[in-house]
Amino acid sequence: MATFHFELVAPDKVLFSGMAQAVLVPGNEGDFQVLSDHAPVMTSLRPGVVGIDDAQGKHVRVYVRGGFADASRHGVIILAETAIPFEDLSADELGQEIKNAEEDLADANEDQKRIAQEKLDRLRELRDSMKLG
Known part of the structure; x- marks a missing residue:
């Protein structure tokens, strides 16, 4: 399978930098899979799991929250x-994320709810x- 360069960067570290066969992205408008020669697209991310099939076919999953994805050929x-x-x-980390989201919902104004x-x-x-729950 054809490969392409992929990077997954967080504020404190690079989690993946190398060649991949496929990447599943949790975009705000829905999940989409990127393969080699993908049409250009940029999207914000929703909380979810990025699925990475590296060049050797190993599957890696990373939970992401917030950010952007930029795909091109x-x-x-x-x-x-x-x-x-x-x-x-x-389970504890995800439980804290849920607790924070519940507090955000309680504090949200009508436009943000x-x-x-x-x-x-x-x-x-x-x-x-x-x-986990």
């Missing part, structure tokens, strides 16, 4: 507000899908 870069390797993600509720729902879905 030449590669993909994800600049994440928060990025935690899936194997390092704990829909977005805050969607964020909370996605975090709960992620927790449920990971069987």
Whole structure:
């Protein structure tokens, strides 16, 4: 399978930099998969899991929250507000994210409530899908 350059960068570290066969991105408008020679697209990220198939076919998953993804024919870069390797993600950390989102929803004004509720729902879905709660 053809490969392309991929980088996943968090504020404190680079989590992945190298060649990949495919990357699944949790975009705000929905998940999308990037393969070699992908059409250009830029999107903000929603809380979710980035799935990476590296050049050797090994599958890596990283939880991200916030940030942007920029895909082009030449590669993909994800600049994440928060990025935690899936194997390092704990029920306690995700529980804290959910608690923070619940507080954000309680403090939100009418214009912000829909977005805050969607964020909370996605975090709960992620927790449920990971069987951490």
